[in-house]
Amino acid sequence: MNRRDFLNSVGGITVLATLPAGVLAQTQTAGANYAKTLILIELKGGNDGLNTVIPYADAQYAALRPRIAIARDQVLQLDAAAGLHPALAPLMASWQAGELAVVRGVGYPRPNLSHFRSIEIWDTASRSNEFLQEGWLTRAFAQNPVPREFAADAVVVGSPELGPFAGKGTRTISLTNTEQFLQQSRLAVPAQLSHNASLNHILRVEHDIVQAAQGLVSQHSFQTAFPQTGFGNAVRAAAQVAASRSGVAALKVSLNGFDTHSNQLGAHAGLLRILAEGLVALKAALVELGRWDSTLVVTYAEFGRRARENNSSGTDHGTASSHFVLGGQVKGGLYGPAPALDQLDGYGNLPFALDFRDIYATVLESWWGVDSQTPLRGKFAPLDILKT
């Protein structure tokens, strides 16, 4: 019997008073600091890392991409060799404030180039050749439970796929916007648990919905203006969750459309602008709530794209890519080596330098202060990316 079963079976909060003090202390804290929030941003389709964080000083970059390379004079320089795509200009304020970490060369061994399979590998933190049912955060929350007082363990905005929260045991709420969720949640009604295990699972989920609906109520009216885009709305929903009565430990927001196989210049620039404007609004909203220092924003995607452009002025599925980590507690700067354009593999793909599970270990160990080895099923090294 886990803790949730126990609390449910004895009728919840009123019985807590009768628990031995030691048990209470242990279950309530469990060593994890979930008051610090994680916001994952999934760049669905596989973002072109080379045109996001551009190795503009490397002559091979322009040579590999005669039609889609970003001109050197347009690149927003981060240092003497790397710069951001011009559409990411809204992020430069965060860069200059030292709150934006740019992590390069993120990937994993024996990469899979299928969208479906590769995102599954990222979401479950599996090795390339193993199939796991549970998301990496589901395993983390199983090891260090999120306190019951939270509205839910996690919220997924705008997608029915639970991704890193998939699998048994996690209280994850999927919603498009909080108002609509609160409306829909009226269909859920709490009930007593039974002796039927399957029914109890349904009753627990129903209970989770009711609890989330109570906890996600917010009186806050934002001053921040959110972009009038789908992603802007998703960011607004995430900010509303952050502003809510009880909050959650983690959120996931997605931006679709990064599968840029053809004529990618315009489309990719548009996506990066939407991303940057959304992230800027997210920061403004969190600053408004006084939550910027207690929030970590991390981007991820199933893969990067092929170093060489294809014949349609686009890029095909690739491997390693760059990702962003933002927040008031982030030590801004460039992490990971510049892309090794002279070391492409037989398919023209980049070698990876940092395992994506190193970033997960950073979240688990450095951000939340919990063990990462069990949930990640191996030893991964946190990046030195956060202020202490």
Add this chain to the structure above:
Amino acid sequence: MLPITILRALTAALLGASATLAPAAAPLGFDDARHLLSRTVFAPPPAQIEAFARLTRAQAVERLLDGASTPRVTPAPAWVNEPVTTPQALRNMTREERQLWNRRNVARVLEMRGWWLQEMVATPTPFTEKMVLFWHNHFVSSQQKVRQSQYLYRQNLLFREHALGNFGALLHAIARDPAMVIYLDSASNRKGQPNENFAREVMELFTLGEGHYGERDVKEAARAFTGLGVDPEKGEFLFRPQVHDDGVKTVLGRSGNFDGKAVLDILLEQPQTAEFIVGKLWREFVSPDVNAANAAEVKRIAAVFRDSRYDVRAALRAMLMSDAFYAPQNRATLVKSPVDLVAGTLRQFQFAATDVAPFALVVGRLGQNLFAPPNVRGWPGGEAWINSSTLLARKQFLDRLFVSEAGRAPPAMAAMVTTMAANAPAPAPEMTPGAAMNQRLQRAFGQLYFETDRWMSLAGSDVAQVQRQVLAMAPRHALPPDASGIEMVRRLTQDPVYQLK
């Protein structure tokens, strides 16, 4: 609350007692008939329960098993016999042609999902569809990798042919099925360059299960499976002897110059294979877990299965005839799959529907996109079907089906609407296949009609009877005393117990 619980316990005890006393000779009665049908035909309408209630256990099971060979009633999509696009033709396509080709593949899988769901709702023998779906989730192939829907359509026909046939024959056929050859990379498994994908999954997922073979068995079996391929022109299975490894292999302690067929026969000789398959059938039809309490029963049925040389009917007969199947502790213990929920609800309440196919989109949103299981392990099923997102989506779907009669077109009107729908402008060309199907779904919702009065009159004369029709066990939320008609049905289908079968 308490008196009802006691009453139920008593009823269950009595049922259990009567079941052990004279299971074969006595008529099933309502509860056993409902239980049997809710596990095997998605969900039964009142008249079917009534008909089965009069049969003995043996008669009822034979009726289910006999019906299974009935041919399908829904016409296949128009393109199923169209030649597949060859790799050569695909390479020669311009980027625009390739985009159109991709789009066509998406449109076709949507159409095929609709075709299958339509068949599940319309067929007089839904048990066949349950078994076709079982095999689809056992021998997984996905459109996401196979791409061309003709292959998956043909695989679906293969599952139909063997749905309640011989497992050994199906295993041999699936190894040569083009969709499977593509899905598990058999085509790139060549002498000297083995691809172990099929060899591993055939042991881990199709026959033995984890822990009953070693890495060396996988490597050696992969060599035996070399040479399988798909003819690029005809899209049919092809054996290429020039890339087949004809050396000696050692698999599960046996050595010889095995080919793929020989390895499959070795796998079929293992007693573990019958236990593995029966365990999976058990979790599909009887209870969520094979545990200490029922392991002996699973072993017994596995022996029946094996002695019958893998006659699926024999295994199902033994399972559906067993006292364990009807045991009180196994009632209402399985979570309905999205297909169970959607096809089952349409069947159980005998909805008049002019266009069932687009409801496959709902099935997908609930987490079960037909022809695209999440990975080679298939849908995990059971409790994994239910999370906050899918549970609310299930409730919303049901809520929409049972909104009050006001604003709902009666059948005559529905027919008129259909004519109008047929004349409605085709979806705009820039619309994605998914958006077009969604538009069709919204129209289909408007055309659904639940003949409340007629159904209620068949279901029973009082609240208790209607409850027993709708739910596999007593509801979690008592009905308000004044609930009646469609509002009563709506409340019962919103009860968490409705998610169980």
